[in-house]
Amino acid sequence: MNKELLLIANTVNVKGVPEVIEILPLGNVVSRKGNFIVDKIAFNEMYQYFKERQLDIVVDYEHQTLEGAEAPAAGWVKELKLTEHGVAAKVEWTPKAKNYLANKEYRYLSPVILKRKEDNRAVRLHSIALTNTPAIDGMKPIINSLKDNEKQDNNEEVMNEMEALKKIAGVLGLDENATLDEVLQVIEELKSQKEDNETLANKLLMDMKGQKVEDLIQMALSEGKILPYQRKWAEQLALKDYDGFKEYIEKAPQVVPLYEVGILKDDKKDMFSSTGSASSEVSKMLGITDEDIKKYGK
Numbered sequence: 001m002n003k004e005l006l007l008i009a010n011t012v013n014v015k016g017v018p019e020v021i022e023i024l025p026l027g028n029v030v031s032r033k034g035n036f037i038v039d040k041i042a043f044n045e046m047y048q049y050f051k052e053r054q055l056d057i058v059v060d061y062e063h064q065t066l067e068g069a070e071a072p073a074a075g076w077v078k079e080l081k082l083t084e085h086g087v088a089a090k091v092e093w094t095p096k097a098k099n100y101l102a103n104k105e106y107r108y109l110s111p112v113i114l115k116r117k118e119d120n121r122a123v124r125l126h127s128i129a130l131t132n133t134p135a136i137d138g139m140k141p142i143i144n145s146l147k148d149n150e151k152q153d154n155n156e157e158v159m160n161e162m163e164a165l166k167k168i169a170g171v172l173g174l175d176e177n178a179t180l181d182e183v184l185q186v187i188e189e190l191k192s193q194k195e196d197n198e199t200l201a202n203k204l205l206m207d208m209k210g211q212k213v214e215d216l217i218q219m220a221l222s223e224g225k226i227l228p229y230q231r232k233w234a235e236q237l238a239l240k241d242y243d244g245f246k247e248y249i250e251k252a253p254q255v256v257p258l259y260e261v262g263i264l265k266d267d268k269k270d271m272f273s274s275t276g277s278a279s280s281e282v283s284k285m286l287g288i289t290d291e292d293i294k295k296y297g298k
Contacts, residue, residue: 017093017101023111023128024087036115036122043082044177045116045123050080059091063129066112074100074130082177083162089128097130106130213238216246224254 024038050057057077064071074097079090093101100106110131114124169178172186217234220226226234226249238245 017098018091020081020088020090021109022083022086022088023109023125024113024122026084026086029122034115035120036113037120038086038122040082040177040179042121042123043080043087045121046087046113046125047080047082047177049124050077056092057089057125057127059093059097059128059130061106061130063110063112063127063131065127065129074106077125077128080125081162087125089125091128100130107132209239209242213242216242216249220249220252223249225249225252227255 026038029036029038058065058071058073059075059077060071061074073094075091075093077089078092081088081090097106108131110129112126112128113122114126115121116123165178165180165183166176169176169183172183172190174182174186213235216238217226217231220234221228221231234245
């Protein structure tokens with residue numbers, strides 16, 4: 001990959017001795033050392049290289065690391081993040097550098113990046129220098145006045161939101177640098193799957209309940225506990241209160257002769273007919289004649 005080395009500097013809006021600083025803005029960055037692009041693609045390239053190297057990035061004084069001379073560190077970049085404003089770095093400062101910053105003896109940052117020529121993107125963060133001669137005109141100092149405190153608070157809120165988004169993306173199985181839209185898309189897909197599963201579960205439960213009701217109705221009919229025309233009523237009651245209907249069927253008397261529902265054999269039917277021996281004995285006791293039975297029915 002064809003790259004070229006650039007020295008650039010960037011505005012940082014922070015208060016006190018900063019722990020997290022924005023080192024590169026998003027968009028087309030204009031520098032006296034050359035222009036380049038910083039976007040999500042550029043950040044991903046820088047972040048991946050930083051993770052693969054597994055080395056902290058040095059923050060030195062006046063780019064001494066590039067000169068090959070003695071180059072004491074002012075701090076170390078421990079983490080890179082992408083915010084809505086640009087690329088941010090979490091820095092662990094040395095006590096000496098903290099004093100310089102607190103006393104405003106150093107006021108600017110000058111990151112060293114590698115630019116990819118084919119698309120003009122920043123793809124590597126080599127180092128960062130504390131300097132008083134930035135390459136970008138009109139830069140603000142690292143240590144700002146108190147009027148910038150409110151803006152810093154907003155930046156801290158943005159960083160907290162980015163951290164929360166990063167954790168949510170991890171839970172959803174996404175890359176930690178996933179965008180808000182990508183996270184929301186996965187959440188919508190999971191929500192849709194949940195609704196589909198609930199619909200299927202309800203259908204299965206209804207099918208199972210319907211089969212139980214049907215079995216209970218058939219049992220009630222076969223035992224002569226209800227009449228065929230009562231099926232609709234029985235179904236509605238059983239669907240509404242299955243246990244209550246089941247208890248009712250268990251205690252209900254037989255209202256239909258068993259031979260009429262196909263349970264008794266033909267040679268046993270005369271026991272329950274109007275002229276059967278058992279029926280005749282009962283009729284005699286009640287003073288009912290055969291003529292009365294023929295006239296008024298069973």
